[in-house]
Amino acid sequence: MKGDRKAGATQPVGPHQAVIDDAIAQYAALPGPLLVVLHAIQDRIGFVPPEALPRIAQALNLSRAEVHGVVTFYHDFRTSPPGRHVVRVCQAESCQSMGSEALAAHAKARLGINFHETSATGGVTLEAVYCLGNCACSPAVTVDGRVHGRMTAERFDRLVEALE
Amino acid sequence: MSTTVYVPRDSSALSVGADEVAQAIASTAAAHGNDIRLVRNGSRGLFWLEPMVEVATPAGRIAYGPVSPADVPGLFDAGFLRGGPHGLLLGPTDEIPYLKKQERLTFARVGITDPLSLSDYEAHGGWKGLRNALGMQGADVVEALIQSGLRGRGGAAFPAGIKWRTVLGAKAEQKYVVCNADEGDSGTFSDRMIMEGDPFVLIEGMTIAALAVGADRGYVYLRSEYPDAERTFNAAIALARAAGYLGDSILGSGHAFELELRRGAGAYICGEETAMLESLEGKRGMVRFKPPLPAIEGLFGKPTVINNVITFASVPIILDKGARYYADYGMGRSRGTLPFQLAGNVKRGGLVERAFGMTLRELLYDYGGGSASGRPIRAVQVGGPLGAYLPESQFDLPLDYEAFAAKGAMIGHGGVVVFDDTVDMAKMARYAMEFCAIESCGKCTPCRIGSTRGVEVIDRVRNGESRDANVELLRDLCDTMLHGSLCALGGMTPFPVLSAIDHFPEDFGVPAQTAKAA
Numbered sequence: 001m002k003g004d005r006k007a008g009a010t011q012p013v014g015p016h017q018a019v020i021d022d023a024i025a026q027y028a029a030l031p032g033p034l035l036v037v038l039h040a041i042q043d044r045i046g047f048v049p050p051e052a053l054p055r056i057a058q059a060l061n062l063s064r065a066e067v068h069g070v071v072t073f074y075h076d077f078r079t080s081p082p083g084r085h086v087v088r089v090c091q092a093e094s095c096q097s098m099g100s101e102a103l104a105a106h107a108k109a110r111l112g113i114n115f116h117e118t119s120a121t122g123g124v125t126l127e128a129v130y131c132l133g134n135c136a137c138s139p140a141v142t143v144d145g146r147v148h149g150r151m152t153a154e155r156f157d158r159l160v161e162a163l164e
Numbered sequence: 165m166s167t168t169v170y171v172p173r174d175s176s177a178l179s180v181g182a183d184e185v186a187q188a189i190a191s192t193a194a195a196h197g198n199d200i201r202l203v204r205n206g207s208r209g210l211f212w213l214e215p216m217v218e219v220a221t222p223a224g225r226i227a228y229g230p231v232s233p234a235d236v237p238g239l240f241d242a243g244f245l246r247g248g249p250h251g252l253l254l255g256p257t258d259e260i261p262y263l264k265k266q267e268r269l270t271f272a273r274v275g276i277t278d279p280l281s282l283s284d285y286e287a288h289g290g291w292k293g294l295r296n297a298l299g300m301q302g303a304d305v306v307e308a309l310i311q312s313g314l315r316g317r318g319g320a321a322f323p324a325g326i327k328w329r330t331v332l333g334a335k336a337e338q339k340y341v342v343c344n345a346d347e348g349d350s351g352t353f354s355d356r357m358i359m360e361g362d363p364f365v366l367i368e369g370m371t372i373a374a375l376a377v378g379a380d381r382g383y384v385y386l387r388s389e390y391p392d393a394e395r396t397f398n399a400a401i402a403l404a405r406a407a408g409y410l411g412d413s414i415l416g417s418g419h420a421f422e423l424e425l426r427r428g429a430g431a432y433i434c435g436e437e438t439a440m441l442e443s444l445e446g447k448r449g450m451v452r453f454k455p456p457l458p459a460i461e462g463l464f465g466k467p468t469v470i471n472n473v474i475t476f477a478s479v480p481i482i483l484d485k486g487a488r489y490y491a492d493y494g495m496g497r498s499r500g501t502l503p504f505q506l507a508g509n510v511k512r513g514g515l516v517e518r519a520f521g522m523t524l525r526e527l528l529y530d531y532g533g534g535s536a537s538g539r540p541i542r543a544v545q546v547g548g549p550l551g552a553y554l555p556e557s558q559f560d561l562p563l564d565y566e567a568f569a570a571k572g573a574m575i576g577h578g579g580v581v582v583f584d585d586t587v588d589m590a591k592m593a594r595y596a597m598e599f600c601a602i603e604s605c606g607k608c609t610p611c612r613i614g615s616t617r618g619v620e621v622i623d624r625v626r627n628g629e630s631r632d633a634n635v636e637l638l639r640d641l642c643d644t645m646l647h648g649s650l651c652a653l654g655g656m657t658p659f660p661v662l663s664a665i666d667h668f669p670e671d672f673g674v675p676a677q678t679a680k681a682a
Contacts, residue, residue, distance in 0.1 A: 034446030092350030136513030
C-alpha cells in the first residue's frame with residue numbers, strides 16, 4: 001500500500017468529482033475565482049465536500065489551508081449535506097421588533113431541533129439568518145431560498161407541513 | 165384592446181404572494197376572455213399594501229391592495245380592469261399620500277417601469293446621463309459630481325466626487341469600478357429594490373463612473389441573501405451588453421466597460437469596503453489596514469472606485485439634469501435625497517425618498533402611521549446594527565448627516581427600525597454585541613474579543629451582579645472598541661450599546677444618574 005502512494009498521485013475519486021471538475025473548468029480562469037467555484041459546487045450539490053478542497057487548491061494554485069480558510073470563514077458554505085429542505089428564520093433587529101424570537105422558538109419546538117440542526121428524519125435543516133431585506137414585511141423566513149414575509153406561527157406550520 | 169396590469173416582482177411582494185396573485189389574474193382573465201398584458205414591475209415601496217396590483221386606465225394607473233389570490237375573482241366582477249370600485253381600491257397610484265409627498269429622484273422609475281425593458285428605461289429618461297457623460301471629459305464628470313454634493317449612501321457619507329477624483333488622478337494601466345451591494349443592515353432594502361426594480365440605472369451609474377475615472381472593468385458584489393436581485397441584475401447586464409450599453413465600445417464611443425456580478429457568501433463584514441475587496445479576490449473577508457486607500461490600491465492592488473448601489477444609482481440623474489438640480493434638494497452639507505427605509509414594528513413600512521431635513525417624527529408618524537402593534541413607539545434604531553437607538557425625545561432631529569452625528573447617532577444607509585414599548589433595550593444592547601461577535605472578521609482584538617466580553621458584561625448587568633461596576637466596565641470596553649477597532653464593525657457596535665444605556669437606563673436596572681455619570 002505504502003509504495004502506491006507516490007507524491008502527486010491523483011486524489012481518490014469521490015461521488016462528486018464531475019461537479020467539482022466542472023466548476024473548476026468553468027470558472028478557474030476568472031480573476032479571484034475561489035468564491036465563484038465554491039458557490040458553483042454548492043449550488044449543484046448543496047454543500048462543499050471535503051474532497052473538493054485539494055482539487056480546488058491545486059487548480060487555483062492555492063494551499064489547502066487557504067481554501068479551507070475561505071470555506072470556513074463564510075456562513076454560507078457547508079461542509080456536509082443539509083436536510084432535504086432548508087428553513088431559515090431571520091433574527092435581525094427588524095424581525096425581532098415583530099416577534100422573530102418567539103417565531104424561532106416556535107420553529108425549534110415544531111421541528112424538535114435547534115438552529116444548525118437537521119430534523120431526525122433528515123427532512124428539514126433549521127438556520128438563523130441575519131436580514132433578508134424584507135424588513136417592511138417582518139418577520140421573515142425562507143424555505144429553500146424563497147422568502148415568506150409577515151410570518152406567523154400558524155403560517156409557519158402550514159409551510160412546514162407542505163415539506164413533510 | 166388589451167389592458168395592462170402590473171403585479172410587482174419585487175422579492176418583498178413575492179414574499180407575501182405576488183406570484184400567486186399574478187397567476188390568479190392571468191387565469192381569471194383567460195377564463196373571462198379579457199385581453200390583458202401582465203407586467204411584473206418593481207415595487208412602489210408601499211409594502212403594507214403589497215401585493216399591490218395596478219391597472220392602466222385612460223385616467224392613469226389605478227391601484228388595488230393588498231390583494232390575495234382569493235380577491236381576484238371579486239376584482240374582475242367589480243370591473244377592476246376599468247378601475248372599478250372594490251373594497252381594495254386605493255385610487256390613482258400617484259395620489260396615494262405616502263407616494264405623492266415623496267421626492268423620488270433615485271427611485272424615479274422603480275415600480276413604474278418593467279425592470280427589464282430597455283425601451284421602458286429609455287422612455288422614462290434612461291441613458292440620458294450616460295450620453296451626456298460620453299460627450300464630457302472625465303474631470304468634468306467628476307466636477308459635476310462634486311458640485312452635486314452627493315455623498316456615499318452606503319453609510320460613511322464620504323463625498324463621492326472626491327473619491328472619484330482620487331481614482332481619476334491615480335496613474336495605472338488598470339482601474340476598477342466596484343459596487344457594494346452587500347446590503348446587510350437590518351431594516352434596509354433600498355439596494356435590493358433598485359436591483360430588482362430598476363437595474364439599468366445601476367448599470368448606467370457604474371458606466372458613468374468608469375468613463376469618468378478611466379476604468380474598463382466593474383464588479384457588483386451582491387449579498388447571497390438576494391437571489392431575486394441576482395437573477396434580475398444578471399439579466400439586465402446581458403440585455404445592456406446586447407444593446408451596446410456595455411462591452412468593447414459603449415454606444416460606439418470606443419470606451420470599453422465590462423460588468424460582472426459576484427455573489428457574497430453570508431458575511432456581514434464584507435459590506436466593509438476592504439473586506440469586500442478581499443472577498444472579490446477570492447479570500448477570507450478580512451478587513452485591510454488603510455492607508456493605502458482603495459482609490460489608490462483597491463481591487464487586485466489597482467485604483468478602484470467603490471460606492472454602494474444607491475450612490476451609483478443617483479449618478480445618472482445628476483449627469484442628466486445637472487449638479488445644481490440635485491444639490492437644490494437637502495439641507496446643510498447633506499445634499500440631494502435619501503431613500504429612507506421604514507421597517508420593523510411600523511404600521512406603514514416602506515420606502516420613502518425625501519430630501520434631507522425631514523424629521524424622524526414625520527417619517528415615523530406621517531408616513532409610518534405609528535407602530536404596527538398600536539402600542540407607543542419607544543425606540544428607533546437608525547442606520548442599521550451599528551446605529552444608535554433613539555428615544556422619543558430625539559424624534560424631532562432633522563434627518564441630516566451632521567445633525568445625527570452631533571448626537572452620537574448616524575443616518576447610515578437610511579434604515580429605520582421601529583420598536584414599541586415591549587422592547588427590552590438591555591436585550592437589544594446584548595444583541596448588538598452578540599451580532600458583532602458572530603460577524604467579526606477577527607483581525608483586530610477590540611472587535612474580536614471585545615464583543616464577546618461585551619455580551620458577558622451585559623449578561624452580568626442583566627443578572628443584577630454589581631450593576632454599577634459592570635456598567636462602568638461596559639463603558640470602558642465600549643471606549644476601547646470605539647477607539648481601538650480597525651473598522652466600523654468593532655468601532656461602531658458601541659453606538660447601539662451606549663445609546664441603549666444612556667436613553668433607557670431603567671432596562672439595565674440602573675438609575676439614570678449612574679448611567680450618565682459613569
